[in-house]
Amino acid sequence: MKTYCVGGAIRDELLGLPVADHDWVVVGATPEQMVARGFRPVGKDFPVFLHPQTREEHALARTERKTGRGYRGFQVHFSPDVTLEDDLRRRDLTINAMARGEDGEIVDPYGGQRDLADRILRHVSESFVEDPVRILRLARFAARFSEFSVAPETHALMRLMVDLGEIDALVPERVWQEISRGLMEQHPSRMFEVLRACGALEVILPELARLWGVPQPTENHPEGDTGVHVMMVTDYAAARGFALPVRFAALLHDLGKGTTPAAELPRHPEHEQRSVRLVEEVSARLRAPLECQELAVLVAREHGQVHRALRLPPASLVELLERLDVMRRPGRLAGILEACEADYRGRLGYEAHPFPQARRLQDAAAAMRDVDAGAIALRVGPQAQQIQEAIHAARVAAVSAALGEAPGAGLQQAGK
Numbered sequence: 001m002k003t004y005c006v007g008g009a010i011r012d013e014l015l016g017l018p019v020a021d022h023d024w025v026v027v028g029a030t031p032e033q034m035v036a037r038g039f040r041p042v043g044k045d046f047p048v049f050l051h052p053q054t055r056e057e058h059a060l061a062r063t064e065r066k067t068g069r070g071y072r073g074f075q076v077h078f079s080p081d082v083t084l085e086d087d088l089r090r091r092d093l094t095i096n097a098m099a100r101g102e103d104g105e106i107v108d109p110y111g112g113q114r115d116l117a118d119r120i121l122r123h124v125s126e127s128f129v130e131d132p133v134r135i136l137r138l139a140r141f142a143a144r145f146s147e148f149s150v151a152p153e154t155h156a157l158m159r160l161m162v163d164l165g166e167i168d169a170l171v172p173e174r175v176w177q178e179i180s181r182g183l184m185e186q187h188p189s190r191m192f193e194v195l196r197a198c199g200a201l202e203v204i205l206p207e208l209a210r211l212w213g214v215p216q217p218t219e220n221h222p223e224g225d226t227g228v229h230v231m232m233v234t235d236y237a238a239a240r241g242f243a244l245p246v247r248f249a250a251l252l253h254d255l256g257k258g259t260t261p262a263a264e265l266p267r268h269p270e271h272e273q274r275s276v277r278l279v280e281e282v283s284a285r286l287r288a289p290l291e292c293q294e295l296a297v298l299v300a301r302e303h304g305q306v307h308r309a310l311r312l313p314p315a316s317l318v319e320l321l322e323r324l325d326v327m328r329r330p331g332r333l334a335g336i337l338e339a340c341e342a343d344y345r346g347r348l349g350y351e352a353h354p355f356p357q358a359r360r361l362q363d364a365a366a367a368m369r370d371v372d373a374g375a376i377a378l379r380v381g382p383q384a385q386q387i388q389e390a391i392h393a394a395r396v397a398a399v400s401a402a403l404g405e406a407p408g409a410g411l412q413q414a415g416k
Helices: 008-015 031-036 084-089 112-118 126-130 133-144 152-163 172-183 188-197 226-239 244-252 255-259 271-286 290-307 314-323 332-345 357-369 373-380 384-403
Strands: 002-006 023-027 048-050 057-060 062-066 074-078
Touching: 002 008, 002 084, 008 112, 023 084, 031 048, 031 057, 062 084, 126 152, 133 152, 133 172, 133 188, 172 188, 172 244, 172 271, 188 226, 226 244, 226 332, 244 271, 244 290, 244 332, 255 271, 271 290, 290 314, 290 332, 290 357, 314 357, 314 384, 332 357, 357 384, 373 384
Parallel strands: 023 057
Antiparallel strands: 002 023, 048 057, 062 074
């Protein structure tokens, strides 16, 4: 019975990165022996045990055999005669197929150290094609290790998997799990670049895939291509360390531009309304968390108005902030402004431009919060419509006073 530390812990250690957690494989043991040593069984599909002291997971060495389509179509075999090399062979990438024994020696039967040095993401064996989740995992690792390239033979296998329809068997939960984790990496655009190159993006996110090749007015978008812009926006949100809902909103905010009639190009009139419908469809299909869905819809619908905030008079600012429901949900405004900041600065040459729209909306929201809605309701009486109108008028007056502007006058500024 031998225990090995395997997978990402070895990879990150060799790269000089912090090791968050450890995975362990036990060779030469039976479930009964593990229980006798105090390990607690927790695995459902194959034997996984919690260490009696550290509580870290220890799995028995195993092999897998393909029995059907999708990532669930596997038969797992485990026994004391399964070797460490057998177990490592079933893993996805060579850089994840290394182990360290109790003597400290690294076991690397498939060239993981070589591929780390060469900065290459390469599959371990032909069994890579058996699990479509591996396409998403590899793309996610490309977002984490952006200087790594995909081995040509691995790219060919991924394309084959797409052509064979294997990726169609992915369930929404697994797609969301990998996409959301990739969005939280340092360079999310690399994930979508890899998925697009092998054809997978057209299957799992066709609404996003169609943005490449769609032109935009170069006076506002020097980068031109809508797909390129969305990737710049998403990477900017990642570089600023924004939360997942903000990054998700940044990714989806311009989906409507992919459905602009050709006669309208390169302009995209009313793309916000089209984006809202597509964001709702994508969010529902991926079963994204409600917070992600709500923020993405609001940003898709209102990002144009946020960018025009310097030209909006106080009355229009109040209407915008009321639509965003920032009085009842004050924390929401920060996420919306972060996503819109990413949209504004995710353009060629705009990375360091000031974004004063955020301060103007923050100041307006602060002035609106100073209005005592309860006192107004008591003064006006029981009519709900009259109360609502009186509160709105008081908010407009408060914002006008705070900004030093007449209710119908706004600053002049070229918009996005």
